[in-house]
Ligand SMILES: [Zn+2]
């Protein structure tokens with residue numbers, strides 16, 4: 001911490017052994033100002049928790065480690081009327097960061113409340129960490145601690161999208177199977193038939209294995225490239241954040257496409273027809289019938 005503070009403001013010197021009092025100069029608009037900082041006023045907040053502080057000493061980033069050793073950071077912006085006004089806090093979380101604050105509160109209170117909130121999410125993150133570690137997650141590309149959704153590869157062009165509940169992370173999540181009908185239908189039937197086997201004491205991954213009666217391909221068994229087949233129209237895997245999730249239903253074809261690419265392609269063909277927001281046409285690869293919904297998100 002000391003090194004960070006001093007690195008950003010080389011004219012500041014710690015005055016006490018605890019390194020909570022600094023004196024020196026900061027440069028604002030090319031003028032030097034004398035400044036003295038008491039950092040932070042309460043004893044609960046050890047300096048090791050401070051990741052960074054801006055040159056106006058208004059925005060602090062505090063580190064917190066949860067009981068499973070995951071590292072988190074909360075950004076605290078002090079309002080002009082601090083501490084009468086509550087500071088503005090934000091962090092990479094799947095739930096709103098609500099803090100109680102009184103004019104007597106300190107940054108130590110913020111840190112303690114943040115730690116409590118982290119513990120309440122420990123099981124949720126444990127469920128997602130297991131998925132991230134033991135399967136190939138296709139979406140999001142780089143999951144953050146705030147992401148509740150995972151799209152997990154099952155086989156080439158077959159995946160399952162799960163939306164994990166932050167408060168009940170081991171309950172049966174909202175599931176959506178994606179891929180060609182001839183592969184997805186048997187999986188969907190298994191999911192429906194075995195749903196009663198869901199055991200809320202086990203993780204989502206374990207339950208999905210049992211209910212779908214499959215083993216998920218993992219980084220230990222497969223290369224990710226086996227599941228990231230390119231779009232048959234634009235030849236890319238990612239189109240902005242979208243991945244090719246429209247698959248030709250013909251078992252011998254199975255070509256994946258981006259929704260936006262397939263929609264534009266089919267709309268441009270005179271043989272296609274449109275009904276409401278669905279376009280009916282032919283697969284650009286095998287000429288078998290294929291349909292696509294107009295993308296609701298911006299293509
Ligand atoms: Zn495409």
Ligand SMILES: [Zn+2]
Nearest residue numbers: 248253283286
């Ligand atoms: Zn096809």
